[in-house]
Amino acid sequence: MNYVLGYQCTLCQEEYQADLDLYTCPGCGSKGILDIVYDYKRIKKKVTARSLAANRNYSMWRYAPFMTVRDENLDRTLRVGWTPLYTANRLAGQLGLQTLYIKDDGLNPTGSLKDRASAIAVVKALEKGMEIIGCSSTGNAASSLAGNAARMGVKTVIFVPERAPAGKVAQLLIYGARVISVSGNYYQTFELSEQAIERFGWYNRNCAINPHLVEGKKTVALEIAEQLNWDVPDWVAVSVGDGCTIGGVYKGFYDLLQLGLIERIPRILGVQAEGCCPFYTAWAESQPLEPAEENTLADSIAVGVPRNPVKALNAVKLSNGAWITVTDQEILAAMKTLGSAEGVFGEPAGVTGLAGLKKALVKGMIEGRETAATIATGNGLKDIQNALKAADGPIRVQPDFRELEKILA
Amino acid sequence: MNYVLGYQCTLCQEEYQADLDLYTCPGCGSKGILDIVYDYKRIKKKVTARSLAANRNYSMWRYAPFMTVRDENLDRTLRVGWTPLYTANRLAGQLGLQTLYIKDDGLNPTGSLKDRASAIAVVKALEKGMEIIGCSSTGNAASSLAGNAARMGVKTVIFVPERAPAGKVAQLLIYGARVISVSGNYYQTFELSEQAIERFGWYNRNCAINPHLVEGKKTVALEIAEQLNWDVPDWVAVSVGDGCTIGGVYKGFYDLLQLGLIERIPRILGVQAEGCCPFYTAWAESQPLEPAEENTLADSIAVGVPRNPVKALNAVKLSNGAWITVTDQEILAAMKTLGSAEGVFGEPAGVTGLAGLKKALVKGMIEGRETAATIATGNGLKDIQNALKAADGPIRVQPDFRELEKILA
Secondary structure, eight states: OTTEEEEEETTTOOEEETTSOOSBOTTTGGGOBEEEEEOHHHHHHHOOHHHHHHOOOOSGGGGGGGSSOOSTTGGGSOOOOOOOEEEOHHHHHHHTOSEEEEEEGGGSTTSBTTHHHHHHHHHHHHHTTOOEEEEEOSSHHHHHHHHHHHHHTOEEEEEEETTSOHHHHHHHHHTTOEEEEESSOHHHHHHHHHHHHHHHTOEEOOTTTOHHHHHHHTHHHHHHHHHTTTOOOSEEEEEOSSSHHHHHHHHHHHHHHHTTSSSSOOEEEEEEETTBOHHHHHHHTTOOOOOOOOOOSOGGGOOSSOSOHHHHHHHHHHTTOEEEEEOHHHHHHHHHHHHHHHSOOBOHHHHHHHHHHHHHHHTTSSOTTSEEEEEEOBBGGGGHHHHHHHSOOOEEEOSOHHHHHHHHO | OTTEEEEEETTTOOEEETTSOOSBOTTTGGGOBEEEEEOHHHHHHHOOHHHHHHOOOOSGGGGGGGSSOOSTTGGGSOOOOOOOEEEOHHHHHHHTOSEEEEEEGGGSTTSBTTHHHHHHHHHHHHHTTOOEEEEEOSSHHHHHHHHHHHHHTOEEEEEEETTSOHHHHHHHHHTTOEEEEESSOHHHHHHHHHHHHHHHTOEEOOTTTOHHHHHHHTHHHHHHHHHTTTOOOSEEEEEOSSSHHHHHHHHHHHHHHHTTSSSSOOEEEEEEETTBOHHHHHHHTTOOOOOOOOOOSOGGGOOSSOSOHHHHHHHHHHTTOEEEEEOHHHHHHHHHHHHHHHSOOBOHHHHHHHHHHHHHHHTTSSOTTSEEEEEEOBBGGGGHHHHHHHSOOOEEEOSOHHHHHHHHO
8 A cells, every 4th residue: 555656547647646535537537447556666675576485475465565455454355366377288289389378267266357356345445444335247246246245244236237147146145245137238237336336325346447456456467477487478368358357467567567577568468259349349440449249158258338448458559469359169169178178167258368369379460489378267167058068968878887888888 | 105104994904005006905895995004203204383384385285295196296286275264253253153264175176175186086097107087976076086187188087976966067078078977876876987997997086995085185184274373173064975075184183193283183073964964873873874865955965875984984983073964954054154254155065064063053062162163165156056045036127227226225
C-alpha cells in the first residue's frame, strides 16, 4: 500500500491521488477505466530477486508490495496463487515448439485464475469496512468471489447470466452467496449488477470497473517470471473475454521490467473464440471495438461487449504481440491435448490460450525455435458437459472377464 | 528408498526383504496386505524439524525419505501435496469446538487426496520399466491415476463401476485413459480389474493391494503435523471407504512419532456413511467385518467390501479413536456448512469427515475444549449433482431493475 502513487485514467491519462476512493475516472465516467501507478524506485529498494527467493509466503501475497492492499488480513484468506508452472516437453514436441510452459491456474482454491482478483476484492472490502460485495460474472469471477468472501466472513450478491454452467452456479450456492440468475446475456447481467451495487451501496467486484482487481490478476505473470528464474518466454498466450486477465498479465510483466527483474516483456498472444472475438476483429480490421455475438461454448470468455478494452488492446500492442481466434472444435481438441499430454485438465476458456498457440505456430506467427507459456485459467471440472463433448466415451462391459479379454486382446 | 527395511504382512506379521517385488503376502495371498517397514534410526539422522524447515520442495516429495521411491523422476511429476491447512475459526465456533483445522486436499492437481497415491504408482511403474498401469476405482483413484500417468507419459487402463459420476469419468477420458465402465458394483469392478492386470501384466495401482500407495497417502498426515509446527490436534476426522486413506493417515503420524517429531498420535475418527458402514458395524458390534450395502450418495466411500480392513481398523484402535456414521442428509448439510463458513468446496466424501466430527461433538465423543482437524479429501466440483442437492437454487430474474429492487429490498 505504501508504494502506490495514484490512479491514472486509461482514456484521458488524467492522474488521481492514491487516497481518493475511486472506481472509474471522474472525468470520463464508467468507460474511464483506471490503472494503478506505483513508485517503482521505492519498491526496488524493498523487493529484489534475492528478497523474493528468501520469501516463504508461497501465495499471491508474496507480491503484496506490488498491490494496493494493507497487510492486516492477508494471512487469513484462502491460499490463492503460486500455482504450478510445468515444463511441458511432450506437448511442446507435439506442437513443434522448442519449449512450452503450462501455468495451471485451475488449481487455485475455487478453481480459476479469478481467485487472484477476488481475494483482492474481499481484502479491499474489509479495509473499507463494507459487509456486502456485489458482482456480475460469466461464472468464475462469481464463484471465486463467493468462496473468498465466505472464507473471510463477508456476504456476497452475485449476478450470473442464465447460461452459466450448473457446476459454477452450484459452487457459489455452496459458498453461501445470494445468487441472481438473469434471463439475459452478459451485458444485461452486468448492467443490472451495476444498478444494484449503486442502489444498495455494496462493494463492487466487477473487474473492469474496479482498478484494484487487475493488480491481483497480474500476480500470475509475476509468478511465471519468478518460477522461470526471471528468464521469461518469448510468448505468453492468454484467452480473452472481458480483457482484464490479459491486461493483468501485461501489467505484471510491466512491473517487473520497471524493477529490472526481467529484461523484456514477453509478446502477448490474445486468443479469442471465433464465435465471440471483438478484440480480434478490431485489431485485424484496425477498427474501433464493436459489440460482438456471444457464440462459443467457452462461456468464461463469451463477452460480446468487453468492459476493459483499453488495457486488453494495450497488452497486445505494447508487447508487440498479436490476436488470434480459434473455433470451438479447436478448443475442445485442446482440452484433450493438454489433458492427455501433460495431465492438466482445463475448462474450455482455460485451454483456449493453448489452442491459439497451436494455431499461431501453424500460421507461422510464432516460430518453432521460440519459447512460450500458456495459462490454463480455469479447472476442467467446472464444465463437465464440454469435457464429455471433447472426450470419446468409455468402453462399457458386463462384469465378465472373458468378454473383457476379447475386447482388450 | 534407502530407508526401507522391508515388508510386513498385516495378517501373519511375517517380514519380507525390501528387494522382493511383492504386492501382497506370499503366505496369506490377496488378503495379506503388506505394510512397509522403515529404518527410523537412519531417517532420524537425515530428516529433522530443522531440515524440513529448510526444504523448499513444497510438494509431497519433501517427504521422499519416508517413501519407497527413488529420486530420479520426482521433479517431473504433477505437483501433488502441500495443500493448504486452514484454521477454521468461524466453523469451529459454529460447531462449539475450540480449534478446528481444514486440510483442503481437493486442491491436489486432479482434485483429490488420491493424487498422493497415484503419483507413487506412476513413479514405481517407471522404476520398474512398466508401460501400462491398471486400476479399479469409484472415481478419484481413477482420475488421479490417469492425470498423473499422463503427465509422465505412462498409459492407463481404468475400471470404474457404472455409478461413477460423469465428472470423474469425463476427467479421466480427457487425461487419455482407456476406460472400462463395468455394469456392476465396486466389488465386481475390482475383481475384473485384478483379473485383467494379472492377465496382461500391467502395473497394479489398486491401493489396498499395492503397499507403496498408502505410503503416498500418509503424506497428508505428515503435512498436517508440519503445518501445525508439530503440535498435532487431539482428533483427526477421516471419511472411510476402502480403508487405505485412514490407514495412510495413521501411518504418517506413526512415522513422525517414531522420529520424535510429534509427541503423540492424534485420535482418529473414522467416519462412514450410514448406508455403507462395514467398519462402523464391525467396531460397534465387536464382530468381524461383513460385506455391507453400498447405499450412499458419497460415491467415493461407497465400498461394501473394503480391501484394506486391517490397516483401517488398526488406525482407529491403535490411536484410541472411534468410528461413527452419518446420514446422506448430514453429508449434504456439511457441504453447505464447509463452503459457506470457510470457502472450501468438498465433494460428499470430502465433507463426510466434517459431518462425523459435528455428530461426535453432539454425542459427546469429542469435547468442545479439544482440537480437531478434518481432511477435505476431494473437490466439490467432482460431483455437481450432489452440490445442487445440497444448495438452495438461485433467484431467477428478468433483466429488469425495478423487479430486482423489489426482490432485494
